[in-house]
Amino acid sequence: MDTLQRLGIPLPIATGALGLVVALIAAMGLFGRKNHMPVEGRTVLITGASEGMGRSAAIQLAAKGAHIILVARNVGRLEEALADVKAAAASPSTQRFTYISADVSEHEYASRVVAEAIAWNGGRSPDIVWCVAGMSTPLLWTDDGALAAARRNMDVNYFGSADMSRAILREWLDPANSTGPGAEPKHIIFTASVLALFAIVGYGPYTPSKWALRGLADTLAMEVNLYPDNPVKVHVVYPATIVSPGLERENKTKPAITLELEKDDPPETPDTVARRAIAGLERGEYFVALSFLGNLMRCGVMGGSPRNNWVWDTLVGWFVPVIYFFVLRIMNGQVRGWTKTHGHPSKSAAKATYHQEPLRGTVSISRPGTSMTSSVIRSQRGRSNKVTKPGPPQRGRTPRQVAAHLAAHDDHAHNHGLPDDLKADPGSVFDDVRMGADDYAAAAAAAAVMDTDLTEDAHGEAEAEADMDDGSGAGAPSGMPHVDLTAANILANGGAGPPATAMSQPVQEQLQEMQQNLAHAHQQHQHSHQHQHQQQHQHQHQHQPPAQMGASQQMQPGHQPMDQPMVKTTEELARDSGYGELNVESALAKRLAREPGQRLAQQRRPEQVLNLARRSNVEALFAHIAGEPARVPCKNCHKGHGPWTSCIVVDGQMCGSCANCWFNASGARCSFHETRNPQAVPQHPAILPATTAGLASDPTYRFAAPTHPLLQSHGSAMGGVAHSGGLLINNPLLQQMVNRAMVEVRAADKATRQLIQIEIAAKQLALHIVECEEMVNGQEQAGGPVPGQQVMGDDSGA
Numbered sequence: 189m190d191t192l193q194r195l196g197i198p199l200p201i202a203t204g205a206l207g208l209v210v211a212l213i214a215a216m217g218l219f220g221r222k223n224h225m226p227v228e229g230r231t232v233l234i235t236g237a238s239e240g241m242g243r244s245a246a247i248q249l250a251a252k253g254a255h256i257i258l259v260a261r262n263v264g265r266l267e268e269a270l271a272d273v274k275a276a277a278a279s280p281s282t283q284r285f286t287y288i289s290a291d292v293s294e295h296e297y298a299s300r301v302v303a304e305a306i307a308w309n310g311g312r313s314p315d316i317v318w319c320v321a322g323m324s325t326p327l328l329w330t331d332d333g334a335l336a337a338a339r340r341n342m343d344v345n346y347f348g349s350a351d352m353s354r355a356i357l358r359e360w361l362d363p364a365n366s367t368g369p370g371a372e373p374k375h376i377i378f379t380a381s382v383l384a385l386f387a388i389v390g391y392g393p394y395t396p397s398k399w400a401l402r403g404l405a406d407t408l409a410m411e412v413n414l415y416p417d418n419p420v421k422v423h424v425v426y427p428a429t430i431v432s433p434g435l436e437r438e439n440k441t442k443p444a445i446t447l448e449l450e451k452d453d454p455p456e457t458p459d460t461v462a463r464r465a466i467a468g469l470e471r472g473e474y475f476v477a478l479s480f481l482g483n484l485m486r487c488g489v490m491g492g493s494p495r496n497n498w499v500w501d502t503l504v505g506w507f508v509p510v511i512y513f514f515v516l517r518i519m520n521g522q523v524r525g526w527t528k529t530h531g532h533p534s535k536s537a538a539k540a541t542y543h544q545e546p547l548r549g550t551v552s553i554s555r556p557g558t559s560m561t562s563s564v565i566r567s568q569r570g571r572s573n574k575v576t577k578p579g580p581p582q583r584g585r586t587p588r589q590v591a592a593h594l595a596a597h598d599d600h601a602h603n604h605g606l607p608d609d610l611k612a613d614p615g616s617v618f619d620d621v622r623m624g625a626d627d628y629a630a631a632a633a634a635a636a637v638m639d640t641d642l643t644e645d646a647h648g649e650a651e652a653e654a655d656m657d658d659g660s661g662a663g664a665p666s667g668m669p670h671v672d673l674t675a676a677n678i679l680a681n682g683g684a685g686p687p688a689t690a691m692s693q694p695v696q697e698q699l700q701e702m703q704q705n706l707a708h709a710h711q712q713h714q715h716s717h718q719h720q721h722q723q724q725h726q727h728q729h730q731h732q733p734p735a736q737m738g739a740s741q742q743m744q745p746g747h748q749p750m751d752q753p754m755v756k757t758t759e760e761l762a763r764d765s766g767y768g769e770l771n772v773e774s775a776l777a778k779r780l781a782r783e784p785g786q787r788l789a790q791q792r793r794p795e796q797v798l799n800l801a802r803r804s805n806v807e808a809l810f811a812h813i814a815g816e817p818a819r820v821p822c823k824n825c826h827k828g829h830g831p832w833t834s835c836i837v838v839d840g841q842m843c844g845s846c847a848n849c850w851f852n853a854s855g856a857r858c859s860f861h862e863t864r865n866p867q868a869v870p871q872h873p874a875i876l877p878a879t880t881a882g883l884a885s886d887p888t889y890r891f892a893a894p895t896h897p898l899l900q901s902h903g904s905a906m907g908g909v910a911h912s913g914g915l916l917i918n919n920p921l922l923q924q925m926v927n928r929a930m931v932e933v934r935a936a937d938k939a940t941r942q943l944i945q946i947e948i949a950a951k952q953l954a955l956h957i958v959e960c961e962e963m964v965n966g967q968e969q970a971g972g973p974v975p976g977q978q979v980m981g982d983d984s985g986a
């Protein structure tokens with residue numbers, strides 16, 4: 189009192205101020221923490237519960253004592269998730285769990301699902317329904333396919349949840365199911381995204397579907413007040429970036445600028461996101477944001493929506509525009525800057541990517557790594573970053589070519605689980621993007637059969653039946669042997685070939701054995717090859733994937749690289765690698781195109797058609813051909829991800845990522861970002877082409893590199909011992925590669941399509957080695973320069 193009087197503050201004002209503070213604290217929920225969503229003994233139905241956040245939520249709610257009904261399409265993954273959920277149960281003897289397979293994008297799927305859930309639950313409807321199932325197809329709005337993608341996103345994200353909410357509300361709000369106003373309320377929970385609070389470029393097809401959920405939720409939050417005897421609470425959860433299988437999928441179509449803008453948004457694991465969401469629901473929040481930033485965004489858009497806390501949300505809401513003033517300036521600056529440095533955004537890149545989405549779901553999938561319990565790990569294991577897809581009709585292989593290829597490999601369809609309905613009617617897979625053309629559908633279906641990436645990614649926009657009962661058996665990509673042809677690459681254009689006499693004994697033996705194996709394999713598959721050759725002759729002038737190159741072109745005399753002029757630019761080598769008709773648009777691509785190429789691009793899955801309509805993918809291809817092998821492969825390459833067989837970097841380019849990770853994903857997930865140190869392999873000068881071994885760090889030299897490495901004579905860096913023998917084959921890296929190839933060739937199942945891949949790839953390796961040997965021998969006899977050795981001193985790089 190004394191103090192107040194001395195300060196001259198009248199008592200009523202002081203009391204008022206104190207009251208306000210108490211009210212504020214109370215309003216902030218610091219007193220009396222009640223659990224507004226108890227789940228113990230209650231039944232929770234979760235859509236999208238087999239993976240990502242939905243799965244984590246199911247596990248956590250099971251641990252809190254809930255009975256759980258999981259909903260998703262793929263039965264195999266539902267069963268895995270169910271096992272994980274069961275394992276997490278607080279009281280395994282009393283809690284019950286089940287799953288229902290359903291596609292939430294199917295018209296009025298929800299009434300069936302709710303009916304099945306009620307039947308399973310002894311005639312009682314679930315008490316809590318959480319709509320998590322969702323997808324995202326980020327594209328620029330003017331990209332091809334963006335509108336179809338938008339419809340698909342709307343069907344899954346909005347209508348999938350809208351339908352479910354309606355089906356369950358018709359149960360809950362039925363007068364026959366009145367519980368009285370005092371009863372524990374039911375909960376309908378929608379899952380939106382922070383993008384429904386703050387939109388950024390590149391999510392045009394997705395963001396509106398999540399904003400739509402807000403509109404519906406606001407409507408329902410008012411509408412449920414019509415039914416006081418049937419208390420229902422509505423909620424919307426707003427996650428930011430979740431490191432989930434879904435994120436990995438969406439990153440395949442994500443524009444580079446989008447990746448750039450969201451890279452500072454800290455990604456969270458599905459477990460963390462689910463935990464925070466559940467905590468918010470237990471606090472009784474209507475809009476549940478999961479982070480500080482998310483809460484700022486939430487408070488920035490409240491409009492006429494119910495507040496979690498009127499005082500707090502309003503105060504924060506006043507402040508948020510100040511942040512946005514700066515955030516928008518910065519972001520728009522970034523966007524403008526992007527075009528300045530990268531040029532006009534490619535408009536065509538997306539077409540291929542989106543139209544393939546529904547297709548992916550129609551091939552059976554296999555899931556390696558099923559023992560992993562973390563969905564994050566699972567996603568990394570089970571779904572690669574590989575971004576190879578059947579091309580659109582106009583680019584790469586035409587539909588007819590692919591269909592022809594399928595005909596040539598008819599047996600593969602049987603071996604690789606193309607669903608019967610798809611075999612019978614391939615066109616059906618395109619129903620939901622309204623792709624009429626039979627040949628394209630058939631072709632794309634054919635490509636899907638050949639494409640193990642698609643197989644493993646099949647989960648995408650699936651027709652549930654197609655995915656079902658697939659287990660995790662045949663075609664498991666991580667188990668699929670493939671020969672790393674890095675050595676062949678190097679030998680093809682950048683290194684020296686050893687005479688057989690100089691080979692170390694084990695390698696020699698291995699090579700012999702390999703040749704025998706290959707000869708054997710070749711006999712076995714001669715028939716199909718002949719067939720294939722016929723097909724290919726018809727399309728020889730078109731873009732061919734490298735596999736066919738290996739099988740046909742390279743085996744024809746006169747087409748061998750060695751017969752061609754020795755100095756090849758990156759662009760020429762790209763063509764030699766089987767990539768025709770490239771749009772060289774970006775500055776980086778233009779520059780790399782002119783540089784001397786160092787290797788052929790060898791695809792891990794030779795039959796796949798890469799989307800080279802996307803400009804950054806052309807950059808990746810060129811970088812792969814022109815760059816240097818990383819000292820240690822990035823994690824993705826190490827795991828066998830990415831389109832090409834080796835981890836290649838170009839100093840100071842592609843934001844430090846490797847070429848594989850730059851492809852389609854613009855390097856977002858390249859582990860080189862962790863080390864910021866994607867170094868090439870100067871410790872292996874023998875296998876590095878002369879032009880780059882010494883001068884990699886000096887771009888001017890690289891541009892000026894005068895001759896093909898194979899033609900250059902040896903330099904001081906080789907210590908003058910530039911003897912052809914042992915130069916390469918004693919190199920441990922090369923030995924390791926050959927060893928690995930041998931192991932993989934041995935392990936291959938000869939009856940499968942995978943053998944053909946291996947056969948082709950390994951033959952290329954053998955071809956390159958033999959060709960280099962022959963050339964080295966020939967040149968030595970003629971007193972010519974020895975390949976793989978350097979003209980210029982290379983003190984600078986090694």
Ligand SMILES: NC(=O)C1=CN([C@@H]2O[C@H](COP(=O)(O)OP(=O)(O)OC[C@H]3O[C@@H](n4cnc5c(N)ncnc54)[C@H](OP(=O)(O)O)[C@@H]3O)[C@@H](O)[C@H]2O)C=CC1
Pocket residue numbers: 235236237238239240241242259260261262263265290291292293320321322323324344345379380381382426427428429430431432433434435458647648650
């Ligand atoms: N990942 C992210 O960065 C963000 C995601 N979100 C949203 O959060 C939610 C969860 O995302 P995330 O953890 O990434 O999930 P995932 O994409 O990893 O998993 C999606 C789940 O939904 C199921 N699903 C997908 N499509 C359908 C369909 N048509 N019918 C039935 N089930 C389907 C999937 O199973 P199956 O394929 O077998 O059907 C799977 O169980 C989604 O709504 C997403 O939009 C929000 C913000 C960020």
Ligand SMILES: CCCCCCCCCCCCCCCC(=O)[C@@H](N)CO
Pocket residue numbers: 323324381382383386388394427428429430435438449450453481484485488508511512515
């Ligand atoms: C006051 C506000 C400050 C604003 C800062 C903005 C920072 C940008 C965050 C962008 C995050 C994008 C997450 C996308 C999540 C998602 O839904 C997709 N992955 C689709 O699945």
